[in-house]
Amino acid sequence: xxxxxxxxxxxxxxxxxxxxxxxxxxxxxxxxxxxxxxxxxxxxxxxxxxxxxxxxxxxxxxxxxxxxxxxxxxxxxxxxxx
Numbered sequence: 001x002x003x004x005x006x007x008x009x010x011x012x013x014x015x016x017x018x019x020x021x022x023x024x025x026x027x028x029x030x031x032x033x034x035x036x037x038x039x040x041x042x043x044x045x046x047x048x049x050x051x052x053x054x055x056x057x058x059x060x061x062x063x064x065x066x067x068x069x070x071x072x073x074x075x076x077x078x079x080x081x082x
Contacts (some may be wrong), residue, residue, distance in 0.1 A: 018045070026050075 006019045018028070026047050028034070033048035046054075059068070 003021055003025060006022065008017050008019065010016050023029075026045075028047055035046045035048055035051040037044045037046075
């Protein structure tokens with residue numbers, strides 16, 4: 001879905017209103033967490049669940065089919081080196 005450009009003003013405390021069409025398109029509701037990044041002079045807002053999904057894809061690319069969590073648990077169970 002492509003939405004047309006929208007404008008908003010920065011209010012007291014640095015707040016900005018995300019237009020309802022954008023919140024609906026991203027399935028954002030009051031109280032939802034978002035990730036805000038600054039890239040090449042642009043502010044980008046991602047729903048937290050989308051940011052998590054993207055992070056998992058990046059890790060999956062490097063980890064392949066192995067479980068990094070299981071490797072970490074096994075490593076922590078080993079006695080410390082003397």
